[in-house]
Amino acid sequence: MQIIINNSSMVPIYEQIVEQVKKGIRTGQLKENDLLPSVRSLSKDLKISALTVKKAYDVLESDGFTVTVHGKGSYVAAVNPALLLEEQKKEVETDFERAVQKGRRYGLSDKEIRSLFDLILED
Amino acid sequence: MQIIINNSSMVPIYEQIVEQVKKGIRTGQLKENDLLPSVRSLSKDLKISALTVKKAYDVLESDGFTVTVHGKGSYVAAVNPALLLEEQKKEVETDFERAVQKGRRYGLSDKEIRSLFDLILED
Amino acid sequence: MQIIINNSSMVPIYEQIVEQVKKGIRTGQLKENDLLPSVRSLSKDLKISALTVKKAYDVLESDGFTVTVHGKGSYVAAVNPALLLEEQKKEVETDFERAVQKGRRYGLSDKEIRSLFDLILED
Amino acid sequence: MQIIINNSSMVPIYEQIVEQVKKGIRTGQLKENDLLPSVRSLSKDLKISALTVKKAYDVLESDGFTVTVHGKGSYVAAVNPALLLEEQKKEVETDFERAVQKGRRYGLSDKEIRSLFDLILED
DNA sequence: GTGGTCTAGACCACT
DNA sequence: GTGGTCTAGACCACG
Secondary structure, eight states: OOOOOOTTSSSOHHHHHHHHHHHHHHHTSSOTTOBOOOHHHHHHHHTSOHHHHHHHHHHHHHTTSEEEETTTEEEEOOOOHHHHHHHHHHHHHHHHHHHHHHHHHTTOOHHHHHHHHHHHHTO | OOOOOOTTSSSOHHHHHHHHHHHHHHHTSSOTTOBOOOHHHHHHHHTSOHHHHHHHHHHHHHTTSEEEETTTEEEEOOOOHHHHHHHHHHHHHHHHHHHHHHHHHTTOOHHHHHHHHHHHHTO | OOOOOOTTSSSOHHHHHHHHHHHHHHHTSSOTTOBOOOHHHHHHHHTSOHHHHHHHHHHHHHTTSEEEETTTEEEEOOOOHHHHHHHHHHHHHHHHHHHHHHHHHTTOOHHHHHHHHHHHHTO | OOOOOOTTSSSOHHHHHHHHHHHHHHHTSSOTTOBOOOHHHHHHHHTSOHHHHHHHHHHHHHTTSEEEETTTEEEEOOOOHHHHHHHHHHHHHHHHHHHHHHHHHTTOOHHHHHHHHHHHHTO
16 A cells, blocks of 8 residues: 655645545555554655654544554554444535635625535536 | 634634635725724734734735735725635635545545535535 | 653653643643643643643543644633543543453452452452 | 463563463462473464563563573472462552542542442453 | 654744 | 644664
8 A cells, every 4th residue: 555645735744644544444455454554664665754654643543443553563443334434424524614614704605605516516 | 894703713813814804805895995904903803912913914915905004004905806706716616626526535426425515504 | 730740650751741631620620711831831841842741732632621722722621521420430440450350360269359359448 | 381362452462471370380380390381382382472472481580480591491480379379469459459549539439439340340 | 673652853833 | 922743863662
């Protein structure tokens, strides 16, 4: 599994890692009990600090996507598909919420906002 | 023109000010050569730091919406409201596009995506 | 509120901070909306790295005990007493679990383990 | 004497080995001058690293439970099993004491504390 | 080899 | 001033 970092992105590096690992799990590229690259090796590959990778792995673990074993590494956890789907939906919802709020702050009516959305969805 | 700040919003305060001034310009509440409230008075009204207001005014000026005259204040610059509206709509559209694409990457159907959007808009 | 660090303890410094802030919240020393010391000032007081304090504050926030506002600081969140009680009970339970497991590993019968516990509780 | 390792336990593997050997000595399964399995053979049996077994044997020796003879192996040292039992009970007792004290600091009644303990023991 | 913690300092965004 | 992220390197515990 290949992880690609965009240093000039506004998205923190550790979050980019988190997102890509999650995506790998979702898409089946990463399967239960797969071993993630070690903190050190990934940090070396990506030419970033080991702490940054560590933080990403910490987030993944606290989100329940991996299980870390001291002295061994981080393993992909048993994925709960329902949980995963809910998380995905919530993510998209949050993005919509922000866009809608921005539209409202710009003084657009709900009707106008909906028509913008329709335009996009029908593309 | 009344500016309202939401402290618990995820949107930075200075951006909330910028957006509301832009909205005022677009809706005609603020007209060319109108004088914005002084940094000091606005910061006092909103009970926020003067530096925060200053930052908002700096952004407005660098975006070409105002002209600041040293010792006098910030004046609304000449703008085309229709053009501004299109620009802002385009911005919201782009946000929707990103959200929709993310949803599709997650394997959600257009129907599901629309229902997520509906959920948000009806909030 | 005074925080005391034991550098030679096996307990990580950041966890010591977390535990003491939680305790402060439980005991009422820290109340809703109280502002915690800034990351920098506390790190200076305790003569430890700012990152260590930051990590403690991150844990507190992800556990729902504080709300952090960028550029302002970390505030004590509205405490859910039921949640807090459950957390406390779970903590004690975990300690019991470890002790019971150790006793079993030592070959003690449940009866013997219970008698050890009774001895302590009746003290 | 059979040693069983639980890989998913929170207790380090080397400590599990130490505890089980101690238990064997206390219960009489292992007697003075008995030869422990070699580091290599035990690591092979348990499918763990030889370094891990080595560490366990080091701990046992430094705790005075075994004597290692270079080129020969680790032998069980002279110990008083009754004394050992008391020592181990005292250890578990201390753990209980800490847990009970923590529960009381949290404002739990003795009845509540006992019910938490019962919950665990009956698991 | 692995992860877990910590340091001392940097740069950025927000107030 | 505040928090948010990141670095480069250290030491420890576990395997």
